[in-house]
Amino acid sequence: METILSVQGICKSFGIHRVLDHIDIDILKGEFLCLLGPSGCGKTTLLRVIAGLECPDNGRVMRDGANITFMEPSKRGFGIVFQSYALFPNLTAIQNAGYGVKGKGAGKKAAEALALVGLSHESGKYPAQLSGGQQQRVALARALAVSPDILLLDEPLSALDAKVRAKLRADIRALQRELGITTIMVTHDQEEALTMSDRIALMDNGIIVQTGSPQDVYDRPVNSFAADFIGMINFMPDAEPTPGIRHMSAIRPEHIHVFSDNSAGRIGVQVRNWEFRGSFYRLYLEPETRNGFPILAADVSPNIMKTLSPSANQKLYLEMPDERILSYRDGSLT
Amino acid sequence: MPRLLKSAFSAQGILILVMAVLLGSTVLLPTAILFSKAFTDSSGNWIGAVNLIAYLSEPHLLKSVTNTFIVSSISSVIAVSLAFAYAYALSRCVIPAKRFFRYAAIVPLFAPTMMHAIALIYLFGNKGIVSMLFLKLSEPFLHGAPIPLSIYGPVGIVASQIIYTFPQVFLILSISLSMTDNRLYEAAETLGASRFRQFITVTLPSVKYGLINSVIVGFIMGFTDFGSAKVIGGNFNVLATDIYKHVIGQQNMSMGATVGILLLVPSVAAFIIDRVIEKRQNALVTSRSVPYRPIAHTVRDKVFFAYCTGIAFVIAMFLVIVAVAALVRVWPYRLDLTLAHFSFDRVAGGGFSSFVNSVIVSAASAVAGVALCFPFAYLVEKCQLFPWARRFSYFMALVPLALPGLVIGLSFIFMFNTPQFVIPLLDVTVNNPLTFMYGTPAILVISNIVHFMSVPFISATSRLRSFDGEIENVSESLGVSRLRTFSRITLPMSLPAVFDMASYFFINSMVTVSAVIFLYSPHFRLASVAIVNMDDAGDTAEAAAMSALIILTNIGFKIIYEIVTRRFRTRSERWMNH
Secondary structure, three states: OOEEEEEEEEEEEEOOEEEEEEEEEEEEOOOEEEEEOOOOOOHHHHHHHHHOOOOOOEEEEEEOOEEOOOOOHHHHOEEEEOOOOOOOOOOOHHHHHOOOOOOOOHHHHHHHHHHHOOOHHHOOOOHHHOOHHHHHHHHHHHHHHOOOOEEEEEOOOOOOOHHHHHHHHHHHHHHHHHHOOEEEEEEOOHHHHHHHOOEEEEEEOOEEEEEEOHHHHHHOOOEHHHHHHOOOOEEEEOOOOOOOOOEEEEEOHHHOEEEOOOOOOOEEEEEEEEEEOOOOEEEEEEEOOOOOOOOEEEEEOHHHHHHHOOOOOOEEEEEOOHHHOEEEEOOEEO | OHHHHHHHHOHHHHHHHHHHHHHHHHHHHHHHHHHHHHOEOOOOOEOOOHHHHHHHHOHHHHHHHHHHHHHHHHHHHHHHHHHHHHHHHHHHOOOOOHHHHHHHHHHHHHOOHHHHHHHHHHHHOOOOHHHHHHHHHHHHHHOOOOOOOOOOOHHHHHHHHHHHHHHHHHHHHHHHHHOOOHHHHHHHHHOOOOHHHHHHHHHHHHHHHHHHHHHHHHHHHHHHOOHHHHHHOOOOOOHHHHHHHHHHHOOOHHHHHHHHHHHHHHHHHHHHHHHHHHHHOOOOOOOOOOOOOOOOOHHHHHHHHHHHHHHHHHHHHHHHHHHHHHHEEEOOOEEEEOOHHHOOOOOOOOOHHHHHHHHHHHHHHHHHHHHHHHHHHHHHHHOOOOHHHHHHHHHHHHHHHHOOHHHHHHHHHHHHHOOEEEEOOOOEEEEOOOHHHOOOHHHHHHHHHHHHOHHHHHHHHHHHHOOOOOHHHHHHHOOOOHHHHHHHHHHHHHHHHHHHHHHHHHHHHHHOOOOHHHOOEOOEOOHHHHHHHHHHOOOHHHHHHHHHHHHHHHHHHHHHHHHHHHHHHHHHHHHHOO
């Protein structure tokens, strides 16, 4: 696929604090890219640099071979949706949607955009009369009405409650596929990133830690931060550490198999605690043999849970398939 | 550097620089010139603190410093005590007619301070109603001995200032009383705290800053008040009348400037204290706070209702007495009613035209004041270029809070009536390009705007701050110009605040006397100045009539204002109600 936007060596500091440290990333035409990371990792600043709302100290943003680093936001043809929606309170939904559209056919374009987000029936209402989810849809319609080349979403769903969020997640993704519009979304919610994006750029401390498909990033996190940030993972120090080398193995809870009977290669553990998580149970198990070994989390299905029927301090056995074990040396995947 | 140049040539950059220059030259420059005048002699030579020392070593002049201090301390403490009980009753008790009491409390804002003093004279003066009644009733006991306490002097000034400062301190106190969290009272209640303990441990701490603030505001208003002392002060000298005598009576400008600096001391101190306190004050009210719900308490509520009725009665009494003074032919000898005093033909002060002039100047101050203040607030709050110029402008817009009207008036004389300035250090003489404005109505409008801009400016900035900060970014990303977003979004959203600003400018311009008394020309007089002139000439009935005209205009203006703007206010509330 062709590159539509290229971010090259972007640096940005606020005072002595370096927020972006030589960021390089290419955005492909039509893809849904998530900038994922904890708060303060620089993801929003990067989005604002791309949008033109923030000037970088160093580096450049290229589009079709042209340097647009210092181009005014209005000239870039990007649609932006903010976390706070920033709807105009004194304009109706349709007036909001059409705010950026100029010339003839503005009304028609606004109506189309509103229809696209499924809000035609609320077009005459003021933002204060709409629910949070509807307000976010209007914000989306307003950004889409100007037919942008790229859609920029800054934590668009974080102010909504869980049900609405899940619904809008699917809706936005469907709309993005339908329009084939290149989209960059900032989020701190790993689930959002995993479910929505074609590609995730995981950020920490002003650098991009890993880029890849959601499956890649989940299955093969390049370092301990990535492994820990996305999903749950168990880290296990080596039983006999090699001097001078920090080596750890890691495995996700769902990859651990739990049994009530022993057999070759299984590890004996004691049940410390368990939680009901709806579709599965999470068991907290303490290995018997190796002292100082951390408590492991293992996820089991309700059916298996029934057969195990654990009680406190009960003895169980577990298997960790080799192909599921990740190995980190000095924090990096080997 | 190229980036700086580019900013300077953008429309936004130019506007910000123009704003900084305008504010600097109407706030900072005149004050600086006033200071320099206080420390130079009549031919412009530097003499240091000689004037100040001369003033303070003169016993009868030093006396007016202590007089001013004592009078304003007493009036401030009494006004705050009265207003606190009044505001407490309205926010914490269950009493009927709260809306009426709220309006009643702010009525004195609509009158010039001279009016309160005139009313006091008609009540307690030599021929006052109460005095005569007292003499008549006490005849059998005192055998016609004079009233022991004369209203002319400190007592009258204090009384007049109490009613003058009451509305202001009431407003401050009722805001701070309204900022409370009902959950604190519920917690105290469930922990078994008595009413008294709740008052001491919950109520008082939450209004502590409001109390301090209102005492300071009341003190400064009294300290710089000119109208009361002028009308009812008699031979009791205070700084405000001193400065008037020096400037108008003796044309001694540098002595006037010296007194002006003394007049500045408490407000500058308070300004600094306020900045410090504001930083230390924690937010007592969060978005999760629950508003206070008063619980009925029969005895307490009855006492407070009686109290509020009493205060409202006194305020109404002042209005009635001024109306009587204006309408009775010759008090207290010919009690038939007449409108003759409203013709103003035979008296000093410029006649009826001075009233028309006041309305014109106040309307112009309102329109021009808003047309400048709101865009200034926008430039300061919502633009990014020239942060230092914006910070400077913000500070300049707040400084007039600390400038007494007399000081503004005097510094404007220096600014607009000095033919040539000598720039210190460079020793260069420049002609003053602004002298053509001196004595025109324009200078009155400018001084009103400077005098009253801080409060409207603060309300405009807080309104702008309440909007989503990304609105400008959204517009920019959609390719819509700032001007269009300003006129289509920001301004319509701010209309209620804009109207409030205009009304504040208008009402204050109608009643003010302190700054304009140094600046009006004999060809263009103002109503408030006419009151002082008429009272000086002994035409008290006409002075009362003019006061009545001013207060009627202001109340009428406020009523029409409420009706006209109701539509905009409800519309805007609907928008903001998320």
